[in-house]
Amino acid sequence: MKENHFKYIGRRVPRVDAPEKVTGTLKYMTDYHFEQMVWGKVLRSQYPYALIKSIDISRAQSLPGVICVLTHKDIPGFNGFGIVVPDQPVLAHDMVRCTGDAVALVAAETKEIAEHALSLIEVDYEPLAPVTDAEFAMSSKAPSLHENGNIHSHVIIKNGDMDAAFEEADVILENTFYSPRQMHAFIETEGGWGVLEADGMLTIRCPGQYAYRDRLQIARALAMNPARIRVISNPIGGAFGGKDEITVQIYLALLALHTGGRPVKIHLSREESVIAGIKRHPxxxxxxxxxKKDGTLLANQVRAVADTGAYASLGGAVIALAIEHCCGPYKIPNVDLEGFCVYTNNGISGAFRGFGVNQVCAAIETHMDMIAEKLGMDPIEIRKKNAYEKGDRSSIGHELKTSVGTLKTLEIAETCELWKNRETHKKDSSEPWKKRGIGVATSFHAVGMGIGLPDYGAATIELMPDGTFKVGVGCEDIGGGNGTVYAQVAAELLNCDIENITVIQGDTAQTLDSGTVTASRSTYTGGKAIAAAVPHMIRLLTEAASTLHKVEPEDILIGENEYYALTENGEQLLSYKDLYAHLQENRLPTKVEGHFMLPKEKEELPRSGGAPHHLYGYLTHLVLVEVDTFTGETEVLRVVSIPDAGQVLNPQGLEGQTEGGAVMGIGYTLYEDVLMDGGYHQTANFTNYIIPTIRETPLIETFPAESMEETGPFGAKGIGEVVMIPIIAAIMNAIYDAAGVRIKHLPATPERIYQAMKTGEVRQ
Amino acid sequence: MYVSDIDMLSPRSLQECLYLLENEKASFRLLAGGTDAVVRMKEGKWQHDCWLNLKNIDELKFIAIEKDEIHIGPLTTHQEIISSPLLRDHADVLVQACREVGAAQMQNMGTIGGNIGTASPAGDTIPALFVLGAIIELTSLTGKRHICAEDFFIGPGKTVAFPNEIITKISFKIRGKHDLGIFQKLGPRKAQSISIVNVAISLSMKEGTRECTGGRIAFGSVGPVVLRAKKCEAMLALGELSPDMIANISRVAWKEVMPISDIRASASYRRDMASALLERGLYRLMKRWADDERKPF
Structure with missing residues (x-):
């Protein structure tokens, strides 16, 4: 890290929430038990695709201990939700489209009674043949799962002359890649609390990624004024995109209206979370x-089909981002790219860290490796040759106006120990039948929402009676540590100790709408919003100080944790407490706001679904793997993560992201997949859903390539997603380097690697 | 019936426990470490009337050597087996198997008697008991039976034990001076996974040579019960355990197993892996034999 003159920015500031999380004293919302609480349960569909002929709740209602049983008839407002298109029923009415569909709700005195009551609800289904393959869903033979057919969205980007480019080419590669249905696997499954307060306010405490939008979706279903609903969405036991959409908020709200003011709790079991929770799009x-022979990329043709399952959620945006990113951070003059987001009866897919880029990066970065091999080029060299820089035109045809760190990350990769000594590392296998390989891949990920969506941040700063500042930002801390960054930015700019800052996040009663915690945007957005609020607070304090000592505002100096007034009697010290007392006595405001609009590109590429973005974070991964040729088992031994996050605000926080992202990428590449058969989940829980443990966690090194992003807070950009992206292809390339097999169907399980080796698809 | 309706009795002695099993009308299930019980209860299975909690029966917790036999009490935890110097000396294959059972929490709670009683075809300790030639003692109010581990299991979750019997001891002979064993497991990941295939191997070597005088091989997760690989075993003593010989023995392994396809792996991969794990295990054993004996081969 470079030296700077800042007290907190760029420093290894420990997470403000670390002590309570590490010691376990923090209570997640689903940890709470209230007096007089009741348990809520959700009846899920028995079939992946069926008509509902009738629902009889009478037996369930008469079970002693049952407080209420609700169906679609009990929804006061609009029976639907969904971030972009509200195509998912809150409670199924005449049809179910996946086994995660909710059909009825129960509240009861105990969880067991609630569960028993579910079994007493009689639903008369007429099962239909489920649509379980996205390609089939697009064909004319498939039944339409929604009014407008099974293709939810179709995005296209075209540039140049494909025929001429393929004619001119010296190397052409064509491959098909399949990717898994990854689960977020957060530590805290979906759940929360709902209570109708005595004053008529409805309070929903439920972890989420955008309290204000959750509130809107609840209000729409309840036909209730959103101002009468308070949503508290923080703290969160992990989200990764999986709590971006509504999870159980509306169920809690509906039940809370029928429990006579008693708080109602829902907490999904892991098994229910697997079935009902959203997943990454396969x-x-x-x-x-x-x-060309010299390694210059000429053309890229891509057709990507995403299985969004029964409902859209953010599927349209996922496929749009995938197509925007599917050529890598390169200058390819001729492209023909199209993506389809398709309805099936396979659960529901939605937002997940990486948002479609993971799947396409695996393809382009495997192709980069294969082209380099065919041409006898160094894999880093070929990437450097094709990487765009700021001011260049990207493959999708827009000019890059913000910082681009790809070249710098590749240069760091080239000079790092693992790459320089790669031949030595590869020879060093632990047993004779184990083969080692090293792989590289680079990628990027947009920061912010893209064209056509509102993208803004807002923060409040309030001076408290004890002389501390309460900083409120709507953006939740979904695990990435943005709360610590907010405290750093506020403390740095207010010139106070970080101990004087309390950060409040994710509460519609205490924070302003600041947009979602998605799209790698919350450090950038929240940081800028705080930076916009600070001058207002400084003016407030300066004016208070000047009034108190009857001097001009120019005679007020801002010290560390205090203000000074230059008076005729010399310097007079003013503490924050003094200033608060003055403001309070004179009934002056003690709270300020800051607002920030994210910069956007002006022109949308037609039919692209929101491309291009204005800002991107970049990252290069190197990995060392060892493949057991007896079994096909792969172990990742080392990871080097080289992010361009702009200026690094907190190196320790960045490492938290690069390490967590690397492990999640290892899981995606080697282990994780929710298997489905005929619309039913074959994977029930963590017995068979395999995520990496500490024993599968290698040495992970982080070498930031710091670019200066002029628009960002202290030069920073977002990094929360790209940290898990290139590692996927890097591992695939390293497996090839080790064992000579290209795995194009992830996860690269021991069985898939073994079969590839056995059937002789091995490099000669 | 609710899980919370299930009663629990906690006898203080083996005698009390056997009396309850014999005379109470309620349907019982024995509760040892509880690591499977928790899962089954969550799944809504095992809806019996009453748990018989064995936790307080201290007389079923022991690791002892008597003459030429090792005795292990059924309530001995995996962790206690892992940290027993006696078992490290005399039952390396069992110690290794216990290390592969679940996570540290599972090893701390789970017991060897529970692993046997649950009788999962993928249970990690069972192949190890097969190759150690373990004898399982069953006790009821009226007497004792001693069953060879290989005859104890009759199907997934099924054993020869009667409802009025409990496992009271696991015993096997101390190992010979030149015996060594290994447990090999293939799971979907290294830590905390259910076996796709596992194999336990024990060999008796001839001092100063690569010749094997005999041995046992048992595969787990490749059939309804753990299986001895007798054809492979017969080949162990045919000559020096050279790399060629090891490869030849392993090539036969797939014929000895009858795996199924499931969510974790296909039957054909499991068959291939039976050979692969045996081959890898024999290589590793021979390497250890060479290193231990410091003899050049």
Missing amino acids: FKVQMKTAA
Whole structure:
């Protein structure tokens, strides 16, 4: 890290929430038990696709201990939710489209009674043949799962002359890649509390990624004034995109209206979370890439099909981002890219860290490796040759106006120990039948929402009676540590100790709407919003100080943790407490706001679904793997993560992201997949859903390539997603380097690697 | 019936426990470490009337050597087996198997008697008991039976034990001077996974040579019960355990197993892995034999 003159920015500031999380004293919302509480349960569909002919709740209602049983008939407002298109029923009415569909709700005195009551609800279904393959869903033979057919969205980006480019090419590669249905696997499954307060306010305490939007969706279903609903969405036991959409908030709200003011709790079991929770979109990516002899990329043709399951959620945006990113951070003059987001009866897919880029990066970065091999080029060299820089035109045809760190990350990769000594590392295998390999991949990820969506941040700063500042930002801390960054930014700019800052996040009663915690945007957005609020607070304090000592505002100096007034009697010290007392006595405001609009590109690429973005974070990964040729088991031994996050605000926080992201990427590449058969989940829980443990966690090194992003807070950009992206292809390339097999169907399980080795698809 | 309706009795002695099993009308299930019980209860299975909690029966917790036999009490935890110097000397294959059972929390709670009683085809300790030639003692109010580990299991979750019997001892012979064993497991990941295939191997070596005078091989997760690989075993003593010989023995392994396809792996991969794990295990054993004996081969 470079030296700077800041007290907190760029420093290894420990997370403000670390002590309570590490010691376990923090209570997540689903940890709470209230007096007089009741348990809520959700009846899920028995079939992946069926008509509902009738629902009889009478037996369930008459079970002793049952407080209420609700169906679609009990929804006062609009029976639907969904961030972009509200196509998912709150409670199914005449049809179910996946086994995660909610059909009825129960509140009861105990969880067991509630569960028993579910079994007494009689639903008369007429099962239909489920649509379980996205390609089939697109065909004319498939039944339409929604009014406008099964293709939820279709995005296209075209540039140049494909025919001429393929004609001119010296190397052409064509491959199909399949990716898994990854689960967020957060430590805290979906759940929370709802209570109708005595004054008629409805309070929903439920972890989420955008309290204000959750409130809107609840209000729409309840036909209730949103001002009468308070949503508290923080703290959160992990989200990763999986709590971006409504989880159980509306169920809690509906039940809370029927429990006579008693708080109602829902907490999904892991098994229910697997069935009802959203997942990462499984993709089929067909890619055809052309290059010249010298390694210059000429053309890329891509067709990507994403299985969004029964409902859209953010599927349309996921496929749009995938297509925007599917050529990598390169200058490819001729592209023909299209993506489909398709309805099936396979659960529900939605937002997940990486948001479609993971799936396409695996394809383009495998192709980069294969082209380099065919041409006898160094894999880093070929990437450097094709990488765009600021001011260049990208493959999708827009000019990059913000910082681009790809080249710098690749240069760091080239000079790091693992790459320089790669031949030595590869020879060093632990047993004779184990083969080692090293792989590299680079990628990028947009920061912010893109064209066509509101993208703004807001923060409040309030001076408290004890002389501390309460900083409120709507953006929740979903695990990434943005709360610590907010405290750092506020303390740095207010020139006070970080201990004087309390950060409040995710509470519609205490924070302003600041947009979602998605799209790698919350450090950037929240940081800028706080920076916008601070001058207002400084003016407030300066004016208070000047009034108190009857001097001009110019005679007020801002010290560390205090203000000074230059008076005729010399310097007079003013503490924050003194200033608060003055403001309070004179009934002057003690709270200020700051607002920030994210910069956007002006022109949308037609039919692209929101591309291009204005800002991107970049990252290069190197990995060392060892493949057991007896079994096909792969172990990742080392990871080097080289992020361009702009200026690093907190190196320790950045490492938290690069390490967590690397492990999540290892899981995606080697282990994780929710398996489905005929619309039913075959994977029930963590017995068979395999995520990496500490024993699968390698040495992970982080070498930031710091670019200066002029628009960001202290030069920072977002990094929360790209940290898990290139590692996927880097591992795939390293497996090839080790064992000579290209795995194009993830996860690269021991069985898939073994079969590839056995069937002789091995490099000669 | 609710899980919370299930009663629990906690006898203080083996005698009290056996009396309850014999005379109470309620349907019982024995509760040892509880690591499977928790899962089954969550799944809504095992809806019996009453748990018989064995936790307080201290007389079922022991690791002892008597003459040429090792005795292990059924309530001995995996962790206690792992940290027993006696078992490290005499039952390395069992110690290794216990290390592969679940996570540290599972090893601390789970017991060897529970692992046997649950009788999962993928249970990690069972192949180890097969190759150690373990004898399982069953006790009822009226007497004792001694069953060879290989005859104890009759199907997934099924054993020869009667409802009025409990496992009271696991015993096997101390190992010979030149015996060594290994447990090999293939799971979907290294830590905390259910076996796709596992194998326990024990060999008796001839001092100063690579010749094997005999041995046992048992595979787990490749059939309804753990299986001895007798064809492979017969080949162990055919000559020096050279790399070629090891490869030849392993090639036969797939014929000895009858795996199924499930969510974790296909039957054909499991068959291939039976050979692969045996081959890898024999290589590792021979390497250890060479290192231990410091003899050049």
